Amino acid sequence: MAHSETLADIAAYRLAQAIITGDLAQGQKLNEVELAERYGMGRGPLREALRRLEGQRLVSHIPNAGTRVIVLDNKMLAELYAVREALEGMACRLAAHEMNDTEIAQLQGLLAQHEQQIEAQGGQVYAQSEGDLDFHYLIVRGSRNALLINLLGGEQYPLLRMCRYRSSRNAQRPRPALAQHRHIVEALAARDGELAEFLMRRHIHGAWQSISAMISAENQVQERS
Amino acid sequence: MAHSETLADIAAYRLAQAIITGDLAQGQKLNEVELAERYGMGRGPLREALRRLEGQRLVSHIPNAGTRVIVLDNKMLAELYAVREALEGMACRLAAHEMNDTEIAQLQGLLAQHEQQIEAQGGQVYAQSEGDLDFHYLIVRGSRNALLINLLGGEQYPLLRMCRYRSSRNAQRPRPALAQHRHIVEALAARDGELAEFLMRRHIHGAWQSISAMISAENQVQERS
């Protein structure tokens, strides 16, 4: 390995994973001694890990009162998707000029792979969750803008993964999403940055609308019960 | 006070201030024991503060090798301004719909104040540094998007302030900037989100071009010497 992992790194990774998968529930209070014992380390490294997650907006901390897992309410999700739309749109525009042919071919390969999976499962849920993120992240990296890559890769995607892992909100039908992905890649291959940005923004906006509708439906069901 | 400040909070604030003002030079190695002694605390809180600054991209950390102040090179500044253009443009569009009349009046008051300062100093440098940031931040807050506010207010502005505090790169002539600010506020008052976004993006883009030209000039001077 390049450089050895510190205990705080390990704790941050495991905590993030636990939060994303829902192993640690939203709003749950995080007890330092309990977590430190569970991970087999002292409280020092654990606290540093918590501070890092705080920067990634996965937890919120109040002095002397403790750290809690963030709660992803409607408003926050809306804000997340709105920012994503702006940033990923920008990334897509840059990527159209910056990506090389090899990377675009890689994207096309990923798409073909997705198509196979969808057909194999008869257009069902499929590994969209992670595969889709790969697609988006590949484009983000293609922008060659380190700040953008850091913002979208390091901070916002954990929140997205957290959102997808829970509830059925992620159940976008994959076929239209795949078609949109295809169009985006076509625009990238044609080096048409403006079109690529437009398509990516519309793709994300559509995803949000789909999710938003599902949330409304869930709420109505809850109100009835 | 709402809740008492922890030592890590104090250290984070003082460190950020020292980095922004250049008291801690770019690329400088940050010695934990030395800093802890200077701030009159143990290494624990200081390390937590460093982890927070890491999330704000003010320092970079390599395990077992230490923490260093970030170096703001051309590439990084270009990326910062590109992201700012997208995010602040978006914030401006949202603010056009979300800000109330009181807030817009506040913006107009700020502008009048800036104009007075400029005239008093005969169109010289003026307190653009901080006053300008107030202007931008007021609009960002007007977007009502907490994620946007957090991204632009909590993380990127320290970097901007850091950039402005040093070198003469911030010596934009204030009069054209003020005129652009005026146009932006007019668009906000007219509730024209698209125009407001366009004007803000052009304003930031222009600022970057101005800075970029100045950097080139500095480099040429350096090459000659």
Add this chain to the structure above:
DNA sequence: AACCCATATATTGTTGACAATATTGAGTTT
């Protein structure tokens, strides 16, 4: 029973010492 206050408990904030790793420098070899 509801409310308030004091005490007890639990949790976070902080410290100083110890362990592990990286850096430095002197001495040696080629």
Add this chain to the structure above:
DNA sequence: AAACTCAATATTGTCAACAATATATGGGTT
């Protein structure tokens, strides 16, 4: 002189105990 080795030093990573603060408990009052 340049490069390598290995000890000496400095710095970071980690821990366990202590202090400060918040939370929970229980008894007493209205």
